[in-house]
Amino acid sequence: MRIKKLVSRLVRKYQTRDPFEMIKGMNVILVHYPLEGVRGFYQYFQRNHIIYLDERLTEAEQRFVLAHELGHLFLHKKANAIFMDSRTQFNTDKYEREADTFAMELLVPDSVIFEHPDLTIGQLARLTGYAEELLKNKEFFTAN
Numbered sequence: 284m285r286i287k288k289l290v291s292r293l294v295r296k297y298q299t300r301d302p303f304e305m306i307k308g309m310n311v312i313l314v315h316y317p318l319e320g321v322r323g324f325y326q327y328f329q330r331n332h333i334i335y336l337d338e339r340l341t342e343a344e345q346r347f348v349l350a351h352e353l354g355h356l357f358l359h360k361k362a363n364a365i366f367m368d369s370r371t372q373f374n375t376d377k378y379e380r381e382a383d384t385f386a387m388e389l390l391v392p393d394s395v396i397f398e399h400p401d402l403t404i405g406q407l408a409r410l411t412g413y414a415e416e417l418l419k420n421k422e423f424f425t426a427n
Contacts, residue, residue: 323348325355354385
């Protein structure tokens with residue numbers, strides 16, 4: 284529930300669920316660049332929040348990746364996941380799952396689920412445009 288509460292607080296503060304609109308009110312440097320092997324990543328460097336997005340992604344993919352990277356910003360600010368992933372044996376799956384949960388809480392409000400109580404998670408996935416596995420990260424499904 285902590286991620287859901289954090290997202291609710293951020294949505295109230297920034298008055299939007301659009302991550303591109305949200306970062307306008309934040310101290311975040313957004314870099315569009317043709318990335319190889321990753322769709323995006325977050326870096327905290329010299330007290331700057333930097334999010335890199337692969338410029339070749341569709342707008343919908345960029346929206347999800349940006350929301351995911353914002354999850355890292357708010358949940359894992361000091362964790363250097365790129366270093367941990369490439370230089371250590373530390374398992375970063377928990378961080379990635381939490382960032383996915385953050386993205387789904389931000390991009391898919393519970394109201395969408397409440398408005399369609401008869402839909403399966405597969406149908407909700409088609410409705411929202413996000414994969415079932417991503418939707419299953421929503422705290423709505425993990426708490427029920």
